[in-house]
Amino acid sequence: MEINECLSVDCVVFGYDSEKLNVLLVKRTLTDKENNSTFLSDYTLTGNHVFEKEPVEEAANRILLNLTGFKDIYLEQFKTFSDPNRLSDPHDKEWLISIDRNPDLRVISIGFFALLATQDVTLKWMGREVKWVPIDEVGKLGFDHNHILDEALVALRNKMKHEPIGFELLPEKFTLTQLQTVYECIYDTQFDKRNFRKKVSRMTYLIPLNEKQTGVSHKPAQLYMFSREVFEKTRRELFDFIV
Amino acid sequence: MEINECLSVDCVVFGYDSEKLNVLLVKRTLTDKENNSTFLSDYTLTGNHVFEKEPVEEAANRILLNLTGFKDIYLEQFKTFSDPNRLSDPHDKEWLISIDRNPDLRVISIGFFALLATQDVTLKWMGREVKWVPIDEVGKLGFDHNHILDEALVALRNKMKHEPIGFELLPEKFTLTQLQTVYECIYDTQFDKRNFRKKVSRMTYLIPLNEKQTGVSHKPAQLYMFSREVFEKTRRELFDFIV
DNA sequence: TTTTAAAAGTGTTAAATATACACTAAGTAT
DNA sequence: ATACTTAGTGTATATTTAACACTTTTAAAA
Numbered sequence: 001m002e003i004n005e006c007l008s009v010d011c012v013v014f015g016y017d018s019e020k021l022n023v024l025l026v027k028r029t030l031t032d033k034e035n036n037s038t039f040l041s042d043y044t045l046t047g048n049h050v051f052e053k054e055p056v057e058e059a060a061n062r063i064l065l066n067l068t069g070f071k072d073i074y075l076e077q078f079k080t081f082s083d084p085n086r087l088s089d090p091h092d093k094e095w096l097i098s099i100d101r102n103p104d105l106r107v108i109s110i111g112f113f114a115l116l117a118t119q120d121v122t123l124k125w126m127g128r129e130v131k132w133v134p135i136d137e138v139g140k141l142g143f144d145h146n147h148i149l150d151e152a153l154v155a156l157r158n159k160m161k162h163e164p165i166g167f168e169l170l171p172e173k174f175t176l177t178q179l180q181t182v183y184e185c186i187y188d189t190q191f192d193k194r195n196f197r198k199k200v201s202r203m204t205y206l207i208p209l210n211e212k213q214t215g216v217s218h219k220p221a222q223l224y225m226f227s228r229e230v231f232e233k234t235r236r237e238l239f240d241f242i243v
Numbered sequence: 244m245e246i247n248e249c250l251s252v253d254c255v256v257f258g259y260d261s262e263k264l265n266v267l268l269v270k271r272t273l274t275d276k277e278n279n280s281t282f283l284s285d286y287t288l289t290g291n292h293v294f295e296k297e298p299v300e301e302a303a304n305r306i307l308l309n310l311t312g313f314k315d316i317y318l319e320q321f322k323t324f325s326d327p328n329r330l331s332d333p334h335d336k337e338w339l340i341s342i343d344r345n346p347d348l349r350v351i352s353i354g355f356f357a358l359l360a361t362q363d364v365t366l367k368w369m370g371r372e373v374k375w376v377p378i379d380e381v382g383k384l385g386f387d388h389n390h391i392l393d394e395a396l397v398a399l400r401n402k403m404k405h406e407p408i409g410f411e412l413l414p415e416k417f418t419l420t421q422l423q424t425v426y427e428c429i430y431d432t433q434f435d436k437r438n439f440r441k442k443v444s445r446m447t448y449l450i451p452l453n454e455k456q457t458g459v460s461h462k463p464a465q466l467y468m469f470s471r472e473v474f475e476k477t478r479r480e481l482f483d484f485i486v
Numbered sequence: 487t488t489t490t491a492a493a494a495g496t497g498t499t500a501a502a503t504a505t506a507c508a509c510t511a512a513g514t515a516t
Numbered sequence: 517a518t519a520c521t522t523a524g525t526g527t528a529t530a531t532t533t534a535a536c537a538c539t540t541t542t543a544a545a546a
Contacts, residue, residue, distance in 0.1 A: 420493080420494075436496095437495085440496085464493080
């Protein structure tokens with residue numbers, strides 16, 4: 001399959017681990033074959049080029065599958081990065097040369113963000129070192145990936161305010177405390193437990209299950225799931241606009 | 244300046260004329276030089292290719308300027324269109340050939356939407372026929388431009404709910420009724436005048452001027468303007484999220 | 487100059503929602 | 517049995533939404 005040299009996708013994979021928001025990073029190393037010294041070792045987001053005839057959504061899924069084995073992950077296009085100089089750092093050029101790419105080509109990258117619960121996946125070795133990093137511990141990334149990550153966070157926070165996607169960061173069955181903690185963590189704030197529950201109790205698409213939390217050494221919590229079907233049926237167009 | 248063959252921008256220019264929302268379309272005709280018959284005559288959005296070293300925002304502004312003479316228009320990137328078959332309609336291919344483009348190349352288009360008050364601009368002849376069309380009277384457009392228009396509308400409606408951008412569709416000084424009508428028109432709904440005014444009276448960035456409407460044959464309304472500065476200072480992070 | 491037409495501008499009540507705040511219940515571990 | 521830990525719940529007040537109709541101001545017409 002032929003690769004499109006000027007088109008790539010980058011996926012900002014957010015993984016929530018019941019405590020904090022993480023992002024999936026891939027190690028990038030360049031060693032000098034002569035004397036075996038490493039002269040580039042850092043991390044990037046998950047991303048790669050798109051095939052010539054391949055829709056970008058498909059490419060994003062394929063790239064995630066190849067790097068991590070993940071399948072059927074929540075994915076959303078959020079912004080496109082096309083700065084003519086986005087790959088012009090000398091380190092990035094070296095890297096591009098090492099993998100046989102033209103370092104001077106303008107490459108457009110379509111940014112996606114993905115959401116998942118880290119406990120729902122296991123990171124298998126697929127040929128590249130891949131790891132979760134808490135978003136406030138991410139250092140300098142390769143390419144323009146710090147910028148892409150920042151924009152993904154903005155997009156995530158915006159989307160999450162008005163669409164029920166917090167669930168995507170939790171296992172299928174979750175407790176109300178877990179749900180509250182996701183929102184507290186992403187918006188770096190605290191909510192009152194009673195008020196939060198009063199609010200979500202109006203959302204009929206939050207379905208209480210006949211099941212309780214297990215394996216905890218305290219009162220086990222009621223488990224809930226999210227019903228997209230009920231959500232779509234009961235969603236009301238809120239005119240809570242600001243002018 | 245060298246053109247990037249695989250990258251274009253398309254601008255969905257929304258113009259509000261105090262009554263309805265319009266979109267700016269450009270005529271596209273192809274005539275057979277032999278017998279002078281027209282075998283393609285339709286409309287497209289405003290768009291074109293990006294230069295090799297040109298940032299896309301700059302390209303969008305340049306293209307708008309070239310087609311219409313507009314300058315300093317509110318512009319926002321909303322989505323990127325990259326379907327491998329987005330230009331594969333035979334008509335589109337003919338057209339591409341006629342302007343010396345490779346009809347088989349996969350072209351990525353970054354979509355922007357622009358907002359303005361039609362009365363703030365005049366459509367000059369810049370070499371192509373360009374006209375305003377009410378959005379519910381737009382027929383079949385060239386390329387994938389109906390799709391791009393639909394997505395632009397979705398993006399506009401979403402953005403407008405939570406950011407104060409309705410002003411961009413009005414002249415600098417406007418009345419509260421005009422403001423209300425913009426929102427009614429874009430969301431195809433009706434608001435109660437008193438409730439609308441009660442709501443916007445809380446928005447301190449809506450500044451009443453020492454000026455009234457002129458040239459109307461009835462009680463002239465108070466004029467207002469929008470202060471982005473006040474907005475930024477008084478904006479409160481609303482946790483009016485839905486879960 | 488009076489009348490008419492047209493849109494501007496304004497207030498009240500009831501229902502829903504937001505906010506602030508603290509204790510009891512239910513389970514596990516010792 | 518006791519201690520520990522998190523789940524789960526209610527009330528009072530303030531704010532916001534929603535529904536609803538009349539008076540005022542101006543320019544134009546008579």
